[in-house]
Amino acid sequence: xxxxxxxxxxxxxxxxxxxxxxxxxxxxxxxxxxxxxxxxxxxxxxxxxxxxxxxxxxxxxxxxxxxxxxxxxxxxxxxxxxxxxxxxxxxxxxxxxxxxxxxxxxxxxxxxxxxxxxxxxxxxxxxxxxxxxxxxxxxxxxxxxxxxxxxxxxxxxxxxxxxxxxxxxxxxxxxxxxxxxxxxxxxxxxxxxxxxxxxxxxxxxxxxxxxxxxxxxxxxxxxxxxxxxxxxxxxxxxxxxxxxxxxxxxxxxxxxxxxxxxxxxxxxxxxxxxxxxxxxxxxxxxxxxxxxxxxxxxxxxxxxxxxxxxxxxxxxxxxxxxxxxxxxxxxxxxxxxxxxxxxxxxxxxxxxxxxxxxxxxxxxxxxxxxx
Numbered sequence: 001x002x003x004x005x006x007x008x009x010x011x012x013x014x015x016x017x018x019x020x021x022x023x024x025x026x027x028x029x030x031x032x033x034x035x036x037x038x039x040x041x042x043x044x045x046x047x048x049x050x051x052x053x054x055x056x057x058x059x060x061x062x063x064x065x066x067x068x069x070x071x072x073x074x075x076x077x078x079x080x081x082x083x084x085x086x087x088x089x090x091x092x093x094x095x096x097x098x099x100x101x102x103x104x105x106x107x108x109x110x111x112x113x114x115x116x117x118x119x120x121x122x123x124x125x126x127x128x129x130x131x132x133x134x135x136x137x138x139x140x141x142x143x144x145x146x147x148x149x150x151x152x153x154x155x156x157x158x159x160x161x162x163x164x165x166x167x168x169x170x171x172x173x174x175x176x177x178x179x180x181x182x183x184x185x186x187x188x189x190x191x192x193x194x195x196x197x198x199x200x201x202x203x204x205x206x207x208x209x210x211x212x213x214x215x216x217x218x219x220x221x222x223x224x225x226x227x228x229x230x231x232x233x234x235x236x237x238x239x240x241x242x243x244x245x246x247x248x249x250x251x252x253x254x255x256x257x258x259x260x261x262x263x264x265x266x267x268x269x270x271x272x273x274x275x276x277x278x279x280x281x282x283x284x285x286x287x288x289x290x291x292x293x294x295x296x297x298x299x300x301x302x303x304x305x306x307x308x309x310x311x312x313x314x315x316x317x318x319x320x321x322x323x324x325x326x327x328x329x330x331x332x333x334x335x336x337x338x339x340x341x342x343x344x345x346x347x348x349x350x351x352x353x354x355x356x357x358x359x360x361x362x363x364x365x366x367x368x369x370x371x
Contacts, residue, residue, distance in 0.1 A: 032262030069123025102185025
């Protein structure tokens with residue numbers, strides 16, 4: 001793998017920045033419960049300094065991770081486009097007609113772009129989401145075990161919503177990519193045949209044809225967009241209701257003296273981090289169906305067998321013997337099509353004797369070329 005060291009550095013940066021973000025609510029709880037409650041300025045300064053250091057480390061590591069992730073994603077996209085371009089040039093004419101030219105253009109441009117965008121999201125955000133979600137859940141359990149049971153109810157509900165919307169979105173994205181192929185094909189035909197279209201006054205017919213394909217693509221895109229637009233409000237509603245339930249249950253525990261205020265605030269902060277992680281997954285779900293369809297289309301093209309055999313490279317010419325030299329020969333080139341003149345040139349050529357015999361045979365087979 002060409003990018004294994006870069007990906008390893010990316011993973012370490014992501015783990016480091018998530019760890020720093022997970023320490024911030026814990027430091028905040030110590031500031032409230034230990035420093036503010038006891039009016040100890042030194043404790044407040046100590047934990048405040050730790051919070052500043054953690055925030056700075058998180059910022060630097062996050063910037064480095066974004067840079068590395070974007071670099072790897074763009075390089076993979078460059079390599080993928082080159083592979084698709086080379087594969088298209090190796091296909092037979094029947095295979096090109098089977099895929100259609102519009103589909104091949106889409107696979108080399110839009111499909112690769114979808115995969116590349118998904119890789120950027122994966123390297124910069126999606127890697128963070130599971131680490132942040134699991135880490136926040138562990139830190140939340142450390143703050144209070146009984147309040148954590150509310151998360152056991154919320155997480156399956158979120159998973160069910162994401163799974164249902166993804167299941168509904170994949171067929172729509174498959175249809176949309178096929179319709180995009182059709183739009184590209186129609187547009188290419190109209191650009192190449194614009195003179196014929198104008199000569200036979202077919203502008204209205206071609207406009208109607210393109211409008212129909214464009215409308216179908218737009219309708220499918222709107223349906224899939226509306227379906228994906230339901231993800232973020234649904235996730236936000238579930239997580240906000242969970243936060244309200246946590247505040248209600250945590251307030252009673254604070255009143256009874258079982259839970260401290262700083263621990264409750266830290267618990268809510270960890271719930272917010274879980275919400276951020278789930279939103280990151282939601283963004284991935286928005287892009288994942290279309291990226292999977294594009295990746296499947298690219299894989300189908302790259303794995304298609306080549307029906308045209310590569311030309312056999314002839315054996316290199318053997319070195320000519322030193323004593324094999326022919327004298328001067330006069331070559332005459334007769335121009336057909338009623339041209340009553342010919343061009344004769346004389347040259348001294350050194351070549352094996354069998355080369356002259358081969359040239360003579362070719363000359364006898366071609367009436368336009370004689371010695």
